[in-house]
Amino acid sequence: MPDALPGWAPLALTIVNPSADHRTVDDPLSASRAPLEPDAVGHRYDVLVVGGGPAGSSCAYWLAEAGWDVALCEKKVFPREKTCGDGLTPRAVRQIADMGIEGSLSGAHRYDGLRANAYGKSLELSWPDHPTFPSYGYVITRHDLDGIVNDRAAKAGATIWQGTEAVAPLLEEDATPRGAGGGLRACRGALVREKATGETRQIAARYVVVADGSNSRFGRALGTTRDRNQPMGMALRTYYRSPGHDRPFIESFLDLRDGSGQVVPGYGWIFPLGDGRVNAGVGLLSTDRRWKGVNTATLMERFVAWAPREWELTPQNCLGPATGGKLPMGLAIGPKVGPTTLVVGDAAGTINPFNGEGIAYGYESGRLAAASLGEALSGDGPEALSSYERRLDEAWGLYYRVARAFIRMISNPELMALCVGSGMYSESLMGWLLKIMANLLRPDETGPAEAAYRALALVARMTPEGP
Numbered sequence: 001m002p003d004a005l006p007g008w009a010p011l012a013l014t015i016v017n018p019s020a021d022h023r024t025v026d027d028p029l030s031a032s033r034a035p036l037e038p039d040a041v042g043h044r045y046d047v048l049v050v051g052g053g054p055a056g057s058s059c060a061y062w063l064a065e066a067g068w069d070v071a072l073c074e075k076k077v078f079p080r081e082k083t084c085g086d087g088l089t090p091r092a093v094r095q096i097a098d099m100g101i102e103g104s105l106s107g108a109h110r111y112d113g114l115r116a117n118a119y120g121k122s123l124e125l126s127w128p129d130h131p132t133f134p135s136y137g138y139v140i141t142r143h144d145l146d147g148i149v150n151d152r153a154a155k156a157g158a159t160i161w162q163g164t165e166a167v168a169p170l171l172e173e174d175a176t177p178r179g180a181g182g183g184l185r186a187c188r189g190a191l192v193r194e195k196a197t198g199e200t201r202q203i204a205a206r207y208v209v210v211a212d213g214s215n216s217r218f219g220r221a222l223g224t225t226r227d228r229n230q231p232m233g234m235a236l237r238t239y240y241r242s243p244g245h246d247r248p249f250i251e252s253f254l255d256l257r258d259g260s261g262q263v264v265p266g267y268g269w270i271f272p273l274g275d276g277r278v279n280a281g282v283g284l285l286s287t288d289r290r291w292k293g294v295n296t297a298t299l300m301e302r303f304v305a306w307a308p309r310e311w312e313l314t315p316q317n318c319l320g321p322a323t324g325g326k327l328p329m330g331l332a333i334g335p336k337v338g339p340t341t342l343v344v345g346d347a348a349g350t351i352n353p354f355n356g357e358g359i360a361y362g363y364e365s366g367r368l369a370a371a372s373l374g375e376a377l378s379g380d381g382p383e384a385l386s387s388y389e390r391r392l393d394e395a396w397g398l399y400y401r402v403a404r405a406f407i408r409m410i411s412n413p414e415l416m417a418l419c420v421g422s423g424m425y426s427e428s429l430m431g432w433l434l435k436i437m438a439n440l441l442r443p444d445e446t447g448p449a450e451a452a453y454r455a456l457a458l459v460a461r462m463t464p465e466g467p
C-alpha cells in the first residue's frame, strides 16, 4: 500500500454545531475594537483563543462561523507590524479563499511562481496546476494581511479584544500536568490586561486555544516544550525600495554562504510587494552544531551585498533595520492537546521544515483545532480534543517526517551543494522539488514528483529519528 500523499484533511472540514445559530456582526470593527466590558465578567465563552495571528484568527473564524461563542484576545492592535517574508503560497491562498476574503487581497501583489537561483544559474518555476490549490500566490505585508483575517473572524461573530494581552492562564484547582510526558495543565481561561488602561480581568471559557506564536509564553506556562532534537529555523528580513518590486516571480537564492564561503542550509529571498518595495531576507536551519554559530545578521549583510545588482538593494534604498524571528517547525512543540486546551500555529511548531512556510499551516492548524473543538462542544466532551493530534498527524505527520529526513541530509554541506548544484541543471527536477517542498503534490497523479515523494517517504519511515 503506497503512502498517502500529504495534506488533504484540512481542506474538506466542517465544524460541527448541532444547535448552530449563525450570528453575524454587521460592523466588524465595533466587535474587534470592543473595550473590556464589565458585564463580560461571569460570562463563560465556549472557546477563548489567545493570539490573533493566522492560526488564532482562522480558529476563531471557523468556530464563530459554526455558531460557537468564541472570544479572541490579541495583545497588539491591528494593523500591526509582524516580521515575516510576507509570501503566501497557493496553500495559504486556498485557506484565505475558504474564509471568503480572497477579494480583500485585490490590492496585493499576485505572483506566478518561484525563480530559483544558485551557482550562477536561474530557473523560473511556475506554481503547478492543481485541482485544489490555485496556481498563484500573493506577497502582502503581515501589517495588512493579519487585520483582514482577524476582521473576518469578528464579522463571523467572534468577540475580539485587541490591545489585550493574556498574561496568565486561569488554571483549574487540580492543574497538575496530565498525560504522558508531563502533559499540559488544565486551563479554563486567561487573566488578560488591556494595554491602554492597564486594567486586568478574567475571561472564562470551556476550552482555550493557544495561538500566541513562536515565543508562546502562554503555551509554556501550560507546559509546552520544544523537542530540541528537531530542526529550528532563524530568519531575518527588511524592506527595500527596488525597481524589481512588481516582478511576477518570488526569488530564492539557494547557495547562501557563511564567512568561510561554505554553503549553509537555508536560503536568501527577495519577494516583490508590487508597491515599490521588496521584502529581502535570509533563513537558516540550525540542524547541526556547525550552523548554530552562524550569525544571521552577518549572513543577511553578506546576502544583500552579494544580491544581483538589478534589485538595487543599496543602503540608500533600505527602508529600515532588519528584524528577525524563530521558525519552530516540523510539529516539534508539544504537547498540542491538554485536558481543555489545544495548541496551534507556531506555538505548536507547525511550520513546514522544507521551506519555512508557516502562514498556511497556521490557518490550517487553526481550522483543524476548530473541528475538534466543535466535536467536544457538541457533546463528545474533552476527550474529543485528542482528535486534533490525529488530524495533524493525518495532514502532515509523514510529510514532516520526510522533511526532517531531507533537512538532515542538507545539513551536510557536501550533500547540500550536490543537491542544489545538480538540481539547477534540470528544470523538471527543480519543478518536482518545488511541488514537494511547497506541499502541492496531486492526489490524482502518479507523476515523477509524487513518485519521488513516495520514495523519500519510504526512506524516512525506515530511518530512525534520533538526536
Ligand SMILES: Cc1cc2nc3c(=O)[nH]c(=O)nc-3n(C[C@H](O)[C@H](O)[C@H](O)COP(=O)(O)OP(=O)(O)OC[C@H]3O[C@@H](n4cnc5c(N)ncnc54)[C@H](O)[C@@H]3O)c2cc1C
Pocket: 050, 051, 052, 053, 054, 055, 056, 073, 074, 075, 076, 082, 083, 084, 085, 086, 087, 088, 089, 164, 165, 166, 167, 211, 212, 213, 214, 217, 218, 235, 236, 237, 281, 323, 324, 325, 326, 327, 344, 345, 346, 347, 351, 356, 357, 358, 359, 360, 362
Ligand atoms: C523572518 C521570517 C520570515 C517568514 N516568512 C514567511 C513567509 O514568507 N511565508 C510564510 O508562510 N511564513 C513565513 N514565516 C513564518 C510565519 O511568520 C509564521 O509561521 C506565522 O506567523 C505563524 O502564525 P501564528 O498565528 O502561529 O503566530 P503569529 O503570527 O506570531 O501570531 C501570534 C499572535 O499572538 C499575539 N500574542 C502573543 N502573545 C500573546 C498574549 N499573551 N496574549 C495575546 N496575544 C498574544 C501576537 O501579538 C501575534 O499577533 C516567516 C517567519 C519569520 C520569522
